[in-house]
Amino acid sequence: MAKRLYLVIVLWLMADLYFYQALRTLSGSGTFLWVYWLVDGLLMGGLVAAIFLPRGSRLQQTLFSWLMGGILLAFIPRLFSTPLLLLEDITRLFRGFPPRSVWISELVLALAAVIFFIVLFGITRGRHFYKVRRETISFPDLPEAFNGFTITQITDVHSGSFTNAAGVQKGLDLVNAQHSDVILFTGDLVNNRATEMDRWIPAFAGLKAPLGKFSVLGNHDYGDYVQWESPEAKQANLDRLKEVHTEIGFRLLLDEAITLKKGGASIVLLGVENWGKGGFHQYGDLKKASSGVPENAFKILLSHDPSHWEGVTLGHDQHIHLTLSGHTHGMQFGIELFGFKWSPIKYVYKQWAGLYRQAGRFLYVNRGFGFLGLKGRIGIWPEITVITLKRDA
Structure with a gap:
């Protein structure tokens, strides 16, 4: 169990860092990038808070449910986008690490948007999609x-x-x-x-x-x-x-x-x-x-x-x-x-x-x-x- 938890944390951090690079390539707004990390902090803080609530309580179950939806909406699109950015980094390694390609970053954001809406459908409608x-x-x-x-x-x-x-x-x-x-x-x-x-x-x-x-x-x-x-x-x-x-x-x-x-x-x-x-x-x-x-x-x-x-x-x-x-x-x-x-x-x-x-x-x-x-x-x-x-x- 501990090994699987560590793996999830590593994947989370890796996906976060890579996706942040795509956002930074396309956005010059410091406020927008600051909000990106704020959302992550709120999700992680909420998860820690939920762990310390009375076990099995209605409040704990409700908070876990909302947090799980939020984490999946934030994490899954980034995770699926990471291989594209990783592949670009491999090519950049052989090209002397030029700046990230704008069109690759745009492709990553487009892919993330599609996956975001798939996850959103699952969270909002999937529960009764028998x-x-x-x-x-x-x-x-x-x-x-x-x-x-x-x-x-x-x-x-x-x-x-x-x-x-x-x-x-x-x-x-x-x-x-x-x-x-x-x-x-x-x-x-x-x-x-x-x-x-x-x-x-x-x-x-x-x-x-x-x-x-x-x-x-x-x-x-x-x-x-x-x-x-x-x-x-x-x-x-x-x-x-x-x-x-x-x-x-x-x-x-x-x-x-x-x-x-x-x-x-x-x-x-x-x-x-x-x-x-x-x-x-x-x-x-x-x-x-x-x-x-x-x-x-x-x-x-x-x-x-x-x-x-x-x-x-x-x-x-x-x-x-x-x-x-x-x-x-x-x-x-x-x-x-x-x-x-x-x-x-x-x-x-x-x-x-x-x-x-x-x-x-x-x-x-x-x-x-x-x-x-x-x-x-x-x-x-x-x-x-x-x-x-x-x-x-």
Whole structure:
């Protein structure tokens, strides 16, 4: 973690210094250049101040959200502009370091402006720019009655971040529009407190699926990231959140299995509590969840954190055909164009977005329905996943 932080600081300073050179080449105004550094100072000062606010408080979360947006607006355009200036410096080295080219500096500013508006769109509109992603996965042992069975997966709602009811409803309407057999939710209904869901209960209760709606808990659902007045208060919050799952019509799976029947055949849904690497709590117990499940049953596992797949699921004594996860959010920042996919989160999670296969077992990592920290999404849009199960001929 410390090494990644140092890398970000180095990149920030490098991008700042290079971009400042382009501005200085084009601007003779000392006041304008002074304002440039003032903005940086305010962002950094605000970040330091936010760190010392009460952990998990509404004020800290709000300040972090605004600061993250401001930092991205300031940093990302400069970062993407730096290679052009660096390339110019390499050529200047062989030309005896003449003054910077005006047209290169103008090109840098134009590129920065384009990226600035892309980031601005992500911050202002990206949070509800929902994308429906579809996958068809084939299995040789899928019961024939479930050939063509459809699953809609959502994850990481983070209802405490929502403010726009129309935007949230747009996403929920898209979920219902898929007309899937089941709706599966893979954790993080709230940021910290069950009360965050109070105003959203009627909207989420409106989700419909003929064979039911099922869910598991995510790392944020346990209230581990705020200070509670007592252990009893923390437990009461979790108990209330479990009630909320019932009130919105989801069957919460807590290290347990449930059987879905169709046309005389069945498949098994397993759901585990949160289990994650990298300092996250490992509450989930897959052995408990799969206890009593027939070895030859077709199994779908709901597990919030994708690190559980390689950490536990692949080595489990029973074959888990498909695991559905979330948690990463795709870091809410990255690039996905023409099949190319990149986000800084890939350096933390090996499986961070989309479909993965290993040893005949599949994992799908949903990019998340909501948002946390950054009040928006840049390039990694909120996701509604539709998976169709097929039986190999």
